[in-house]
Amino acid sequence: MGAPRIDPVPDRDSAHYWAALAQGRLELPHCRNCGHWTWPARPICSWCQGENLVWEPVEGTGEVHSWIVTHQPYGPAFVDKVPFTVVLVRLDEQRDILIPGPLESDVNVTQGLRVRAAPERVSDTVGLITWKTDAQDNG
């Protein structure tokens, strides 16, 4: 169960993203000037180029745009994990934000499948997303 994952090394631009996930929240930089969200985190807004970005939580919901099932063991960490499914999720807040992550369990994945981000704590400074269907969330 689950995907092989390489823990990120937070840097000055990304540290808040990983730390918020460790606390169970999916937060993205939100532009106070023009209202757009940025993905992944960057020091300026990619629409208005302002620095007036504030980390704010998103709903964490979206729909599957694409998915893959990895069978090839890319290194030792993969051997016990393959095959596993990774989905690319279009976030409800903004159509051009596509966030990858493992899909929990072997639900019959289709384009448009509704999913919700389930952050999991790895350490005090790092959390990671798994995507779950609403049915999994309720069950």
Next chain:
Amino acid sequence: MNEARSRFPRSQAAVVGIGCTEFSRDSGVSVFTLATRAVKAAVADAGLRPSDIDGLATFGTNDSIAPNLLAPALGMKNLNFYVDQWYGGSVSLSMLGQAALAVSSGVADCVVCYRAINGRSESRLNGSATTVARQPWDMAVKSSAGIVAPAQEIALAARSHMERYGTTSEDLGRIAVLSRGNALNNERAMMRTPMTMDDYLESRWIVDPFRKFDCCLETDGAVAIVVVSADRAKDLPHRPVLIRGAAWGGGVNVVNNGHEDLSQSPATSMAPRLYEAAGLGPSDIDFAEFYDCFTYTVLSQLEGYGFAEPGGVPDMLADGAFDRASGSLPINTHGGLLSEGYLHGLNHVYEAVEQIRGEAGDRQVDAHDVALVTGQLGYVSGYSSAAVLVGA
């Protein structure tokens, strides 16, 4: 923002020499050795000597040999121009474009573009080397999600296309089978045993929707390409292959916001600028060598460079439109990265030059004056590059 304007110095630079080593699974020698052998072969092919070189251009992910190491080995004490570019096949044609700028402006007289790699025996490109690669923040987004190999990123795009247009495994398989067919009589090709559609469909999953035969090879070897001004090219032995136009750019990969639909070819954003640079359009192209790290990138580029409507490639494949012997647009005439070898795209330039010279032997296409050669179209790094080459 995608203005098609370009002031590329059209046809002012030419490829005058090509060289390569054997393409194998284990070269038994260093990347440094491979680079020197390919460069010496290319310079000799051009009728020049190493002392004539004053520029070197390469690319890679810490797995090639840098110009500042190669130059002293070649006896160069006055390097006038270098490119040492991070990244892989997405930048393969930007080498050629930058060399053309250098020699047409007079910054350099003779630039050798090269790529050397022990891609199977030392630095495999299948994701296992990720931990030693540069780790920009967007790569952490991918690797923390279990995405460590280009096959995974491009499979996401392929799935999106399959969902939107009904593209099938058999459609991708036709590209694999076509490429293998073109490799059969190519003495450089690593894969020279016939492949059937059944062979393709029975090959194991790598990353569903990609099977083993959707994926390019891993190769030890090197390719080098000599570029001089078009004026100087007239005095050299071979038919000059003019760099009619080139474009490189891009900038948005799979995990940066800016895409809404991965089924749409990223090449559509660069193709207008390339064609503007060349003063030609898709109907002028005689044959094309498309960057085929995976079967799907061929399909996506056929759309993006204007040879098919979105979703239109499968019918054209079935009709033989891209067959080497009889198609309206022969593609990947050497077998490509899928069946010749994976020299990160520079072997596409080698093949295009042989075809334009009319020296491709049994592989020779009938109409061979104008070639489109492309790099990876931007799914992984965001960058892309391409060139139009014409015979003088």
